[in-house]
Amino acid sequence: MILVKVLYEGTARWGERADDIIHLLAAPPYDGIVRSGDTCPAAGARLLAPCDPTKIVAVGKNYADHVAEFGGVIPDEPIIFLKPPTTLNDPDASIPLPPRTLSRRVDYEGELALVVGKQARNVRAEDAPSHILGYTILNDVTARDLQRTDGQWTRAKGFDGFAPAGPVLVDDIDPDHCSIQTRLNGRTVQKSNTARMIWNTYDLFAYITSFMTLLPGDLVCTGTPEGVGEMRDGDVVEIEIEGIGVLRNTAVAPEPAQTHHKPL
Numbered sequence: 162m163i164l165v166k167v168l169y170e171g172t173a174r175w176g177e178r179a180d181d182i183i184h185l186l187a188a189p190p191y192d193g194i195v196r197s198g199d200t201c202p203a204a205g206a207r208l209l210a211p212c213d214p215t216k217i218v219a220v221g222k223n224y225a226d227h228v229a230e231f232g233g234v235i236p237d238e239p240i241i242f243l244k245p246p247t248t249l250n251d252p253d254a255s256i257p258l259p260p261r262t263l264s265r266r267v268d269y270e271g272e273l274a275l276v277v278g279k280q281a282r283n284v285r286a287e288d289a290p291s292h293i294l295g296y297t298i299l300n301d302v303t304a305r306d307l308q309r310t311d312g313q314w315t316r317a318k319g320f321d322g323f324a325p326a327g328p329v330l331v332d333d334i335d336p337d338h339c340s341i342q343t344r345l346n347g348r349t350v351q352k353s354n355t356a357r358m359i360w361n362t363y364d365l366f367a368y369i370t371s372f373m374t375l376l377p378g379d380l381v382c383t384g385t386p387e388g389v390g391e392m393r394d395g396d397v398v399e400i401e402i403e404g405i406g407v408l409r410n411t412a413v414a415p416e417p418a419q420t421h422h423k424p425l
Contacts, residue, residue, distance in 0.1 A: 213378030223384025353386035
């Protein structure tokens, strides 16, 4: 099954993609897939992030090679942090870079993410699949300089638009055995496999739900491999995960402030 969220006649609608057609749903898919009877062509459809998060739960330092590239130590337990829902961004949308007065170094981080299908609390790892609606791709955009100076990650991870997700949601992959790569302007900068995660997807789900209730539509991302790096104005970032597709976004710097002169 391939689920999408699209902008249809000015309204966000969920749909099920079948070949070249999107079958629009009568309601969000968390209580089951019910087609409305309306359709639209898949070609040219304006895709939105395929989730409805009350929160975005993220995992830090979940690939040993990423820990090593920053000279860190593998943690004893998963490191969990939150990105506010206002970070959510769409496929093919612009990633708004902050003014350089706020941050001078913004990085891409390609990650596998999952969308919660039904409320989850104290879920065992073996029961996690029944609580997951599907899998997608996320770019955990990070103001790296702020992450280093703040000592905690809320500001660095929390700018508006810092969580592009999509393009689709799939339910038929093995999340712990997917190739993942990131390209910056066509050049491969991250290349790994989710099999190299320190904590696998279902163990992470169990760990998170041991202390936090996950709600339908919430987004959980699983960490990034080695090769993170800076994005600059006009850079195109493509994150590809086997079985899902390609999430593509362009970094865009803010317009320079206009200087207003009084007439003579």
